[in-house]
Amino acid sequence: MSTKPQPAAAGKRGSPGTDRPLLIGVVTLFILIVLAFGGAIYEGTRRESRDEVRAILDFRLTTVQRDLYAWARDRSAFAALWVQDEEVQAHVANLLAVYRDPARLRANEAHDALRRRLLPLLAINELRDYFILAPDGTVVAASLRSRIGTRLKELLPEQESSDLDVGLAETTLPRFAPIPLLDQEGLPADDQRVIRLSAVIPDQDVNTMATAVFLLDPADEFADLFKQTREGASDETYAIDRSGRLLTASRFTDRLRDLGLLAPSADPILTFAVRDPGRRLRPADAGSLSPDAWPLTKAADEVTHGRYGMDVDGYRDYRGEPVVGAWAWNETLHLGVITEVDVAEAYAQFHFRRQVIGLFAAVVIIALVGLAWVHDRNARKIRLREQHLDQLIDNVIDGIVTFDAQGTVERFSPAAERIFGRPAADVEGRHLSILMPLMAGRPAEQAAHEVEGRRADGTTFPMEVSVGSMGSDEQRKFTGVVRDITERKAAEQALKRNEERLREILETSPIGFAITHTDGAFIATNPQFATMLGTTVEALMETRIQDYQADPERHAELLRRLRHAGEARDFDAPLRRKDGNLLSAILFCRRITHKGASAVMSWTYDNTQRQRAEDDLRHSREVLEEKEEQLRLALESMSDGMFVLDGDYRFRMFNRRYQQITQVPENLVAVGKPLRDVILDSAEKGLYGPGEPEDLADIRMAFYDTPGYAESEITTIDGAFLSVRKTALEDGGAVVMMTDITDRRQAERQLVDAFDVISGSIDYASRIQRSLLPRDRFLAESFAEHFVIWEPRDRVGGDMYWYRQVPGGYLLLLADCTGHGVPGAFMSLLATGSLARAMREIPNGDPAKILGVMNSSIKYVLGQDSASGESDDGMDMGICRILPAERRVDFAGARFSLFVASGTDVREVKGDKYSVGYRSVPLNKTYTNIAVPLAPGDRVYMTTDGLTDQVGGPNRRMFGKRRFRELLAELADRTMKDQKKEILTAFRDFQGQENRRDDLSLIGFRLD
Structure with a gap:
């Protein structure tokens, strides 16, 4: 390379003057990059923080909503289960049969039985009070005797009482309601906060019999639901009603009291409205605040309008503190749920990150400038x-x-x-x-x-x-x-993968792992071993293995094996946990070398569960053997015959009673014998009727082939009747029960005979009762138009009507006697006799005086004119004395009303509040005549409560007087004959599939 010619660039040498601008430019570029990178991190951190706050608020809101639904379903399920109790239904039925007199209701044993049954449940289920409503709204049972005999409307406002109308209410979810609570002296309790829970009590026919109302304390388990999500110093979840009032305790109650927003001893539940003060409140503001003029907070305003929402930017809460929150309206419980946390706490982590980012950027910039300076130097x-x-x-x-x-x-x-x-x-x-x-x-x-x-x-x-x-x-x-x-x-990646795999195995292993020095000090361990010993990895590393040995001799034996063999397999040695309890452990230990020094590696298996399983298995076997012996004794002591078949219809088990009631030969009944042999023997003896025995046996065996449950009857050779009930088993076999019903068949036959006699007597009584009613032609002679509806609920009834001419006019009477059916018919006969006596004493037919005479006469005949006696019967009655010449009707009513229709205007003329004949009615009771003038075309009607009290319609409400008046107004231009048809049609359409509650009687007429 040294001999190679150098590129032209290699021979050029830069000067400091040309390098320094480039260096400055590079440093400036890096600073801009750092600032841009820091800004991007800041923005990303801000978005992440907002998303975290949203997730936390949504989780808290969802958690509370879910717990609320679970709590409500649990309380509703408790109420629904309690009202289905047959013993409770029987006690309630007894109370409903008692006359609505507070003293009698309180003295009834059924009330005490209900209190003994319910009072323990009050404490167990956090109930504060209960009461049971009769169909007429009377409290027939309650935890406080002072409530018994009161009316529903005396306890609740009209809106609340309508929700508890018996016959209409179903099992409801808990809700806040203004029901006054009383202490044991009957005085208002200090704490009037209550959650109402109601449930319908059905009778044997699954019809509404009464309504049970339970009152729960919202400060108990209900309030705890909103405390479970509290984690920080300012987060709070609470509930409010439609007006913004708190339904749960406030976390800041003491601060509200210091600010004067609450009295020193006041509780914010149902007394404090969640309002926005418009600024952050300080202790110096106490005494100068006017919270009633403040608007609701943003969350409260949104949720009371039924809207779900969330605000992570911040708004003021009822302290004036900036908070973030989420809210939702719970339609099921009729309350709003709000969860909030102070902005400072919610974004504390974000503010910390922002400071770290700024510090990091500053350090990097300083470092860049320093490096540039050093580089230039x-x-x-x-x-x-x-x-x-x-x-x-x-x-x-x-x-x-x-x-x-x-x-x-x-x-x-x-x-x-x-x-x-x-x-x-x-x-x-x-x-x-x-x-x-x-x-x-x-x-x-x-x-x-x-x-x-x-x-x-x-x-x-x-x-x-x-x-x-x-x-x-x-x-x-x-x-x-x-x-x-x-x-x-x-090589590094392979080593890293192996280390990560080994670390994951150790940390997730269900077996404890540890490496210790020869002196017992820990070198390494995993979380499972620390969990076995009831401590943490950090605390375990500060101790020695000897601190956990429960048996020194076993520990010495373990060390001896390690010295001689270098390892110990499946070594059982008890360890003592940190809490002092013993741990049954199986150890595998081996001597190793760690960093040049001798050490011990051990694997520890928790043997406690296996020992417990073995003990449970041993106990289960003993229990099974005991149950088998009890089953054998029970089968032999049964009054019914019983046998069990396998999948091939062979006897698997049977008792002696089966052989006794069927008289089957003993050689045919044995474990493993086929059932078909027994059936074929019975067919050959003619017990299944005429025909080929094989064919009859096939038909009978088909009964045992039917899936699920099946019933039939057979006869024995001596003529006894046996009921056979077969239940299929999952393995293809069956359990068969046989009961001797010979006595029951004879009793049923006798019952049918007796019923025929009684039914004939009732039919005869019905003809007698109808013969006592006035003929329709008599009424037709007195009225321009009229109609009569008289329909007993049974073949005879307790309603009656009566007609007589008197000086200047004629009398028309309609009565509703106690009960219906045969008892009501007897009362109507007594009423007819009493009317005859009254007419002898009062020939001018004064309605009020006739009622007075009938009252004393019926009380005397039934023995109800004295304090002693058991009966308490009577009747409701209306009497009209029609004076055609004067175009007037003189009306007197005993808990009875007269309806007068002028065109589409229908008015009710109410009689006296007392009935006739009952013990509660004074013997010398006087009644009042009401003069009712009639204009041309006016129509007059009288009806018993069999019409107005009938339950029906889509909401299962009573027909009622208001509906009756509206119907009469619609029929203003119809003839009396057509009115009768329309009224019956409207009544039957309204009744639908509901049972008829009482006799139906209605009379209508017009003079011209």
Whole structure:
């Protein structure tokens, strides 16, 4: 190389005057690059921080929402399960059968039984109170006796009470509700916060019987749901209602009190609204704040309008602090969920990164300026060394490449030709980038580093480059020492892969690993071994293995084996955990050499689970044997016959009772015997009727081939009836039960006979009851138009109507007696007799006086005129005395109303609030006459509650008086005959598939 002619560039020497501007330009470029790179990192860090904040807020919001749904479903499931309890349903049914008198309800044993059943559940399920509502809204059971007998509307506002209308409510999710809580003395409790949960109690026919209402404390488990996501110093998740009031405790309650936004002893739940003060509040602001004039915070305003949202730029919370947050409205629980954290805390990591980026940029810029200064100062010394470098290039083993400040190659050593596969003539005078692509566009001077080289054929390889400068100030040169490190890099990568694989195996291994000195001090270990000993890797490294040996003798034996054999396999030795508990361990130990010193490598397996599994298996076998013996005894003591078949229909098991009730020959019944032999024997004896025994046996065997569950009946040779129930097994076999139902068949036959007798008697009673009702032609003679609807729910009913002429007019009466069916029919007969007596005493037909006489007469006949006695029966009744000449109706009602329609205007004329005959009605009760003048064309109607109380429609609500009045208004221009048809059609359409609740009676008439 020394004899080669040098390129023209090699003979030129730069001066300091020409190098310094270039150096300044290069440094300035690097500074701009550093600033641009720092700006890009800053912007990326800002975006990442915002994304992290969004993810954290979304995770907290989603977590609380999910926990809320789970908590609500759990509470609703508890209520739904409780109301399905047959014992609870029986107690509720008993309470509903009691007259709605508070004293009687409180004295009923069913109420005490319910309290004993429910009060323990109050504490277990965090319930504060409960009560059970009858269909009429009466509280029939409650944790506090003072509530019993009260009405639903006395407990709740109208809007809340409508949600608990019995017959309409279903099992609901918990919700906040203004239900007053009482203490044991019946006084208002200090804490009135409550969550309401209601569930329908069905009867045996799965119809609504009552409604159970449970009251939960929101400060217990409900509030804990919002505390689980708290991590930092300012993050908070809370719930609010539609008005923005807090439904959970505030993390900053003490600060709110210090600011005067809360009274010293006040709780923010349901008392504090989440409002924006417009600025950050300070302790000096206390006493001068007017929070009622503040608007809701951004999150509260959004969520109370039902919107989901998130703000990571910052807004003020109810303290006036800038926060970031996310919010969502929970339609299921009717509350809004908001999660927030102070902006300073949310972006603390971002601010730290920003400072680090700025410091890094400053350090790099200072370093660049310093390096430029040092480079300029040493430029002359470097140029002097270039001459000596030229002499060494051709004699070194590593490749030497000399290039100028612009990257132009001036000299290419023979070793470099071999490394790059290029001749010097092809490289000298060209840019360095043809050898090292990454050097393109970079300054020529570089510190020692690894780069990628390119050979003549275009292939790349790793190489190590050490770059130095030489020459005088007039002309600086750079020399790069190039070394091909392909083999070294391959070895390093292989070693790194092996180390990473070994480290991953050790860290994820379920077996404990450790290396210790001969004195027991730890050299290395893995997390699993530390976990086995109940400590951490860091703490374990500060101890010795002897600290965990539970049996010194076993430890000495282990050391003896290591000294003699160099290893110990499957060595069981107990270890003592850090908490003092023993660990059953299996060890594999081997002596090794570590850094020239003797050491021990051990693998430890936790044997506790295997021992526990063996103990469990042993116990399971004992339990199985005991259960088999119990099963055998149970089978022999069963009153039913039982046998088990395998997949080929052979006997696998049977009891003696099977042989006794079937009288099958003993030689046919044995384990492994086919069932078909037994069936064929029965067919041959004629038990399956006439026909070929083989054919009859095939038909009978088909019963056992049916999948799943099947039932049939057979008769024995002595005429007994047997019920056969077969349940298929997964292996193709079956379990068969046989019950002697001979007595039941005889009882059923007797029951059918008795039913026929009773049914005939009821039909006869129905004819008698109908014969007592007035003939329709009598009514037709008195009214221009009229109609009568009288439909008992059963064949006889408790509704009746009655007609008599009196001086100046005639009487028309409609009554609803206690009950329906046969009991109601008997009451209607008593009412007919009482009416006859009343007419003898009051011939002018005064309606109010007739009600008074009937009240005393029925109470006397039923023995309800004294304090003693068990019956409490009576009736609701309306009486009209129609005076055609005066165009007036005198009406008296006992819990009964009269409806008068003038065109489309329908008004209700209400009677007295007392019924007739019940014990609660005074014996000398007087009733009131109401004079109702009639204009031409006016229509008059009377109806029992069988119409208005009927449940139906899509929402399962009652027909009601309002619907009845609207129907009468729609029929204003129709004849009475057509009105009857339309009313019956509307009633039946409304009833739909619902059961008829009561007798249906309705009378309508007009005078002209």
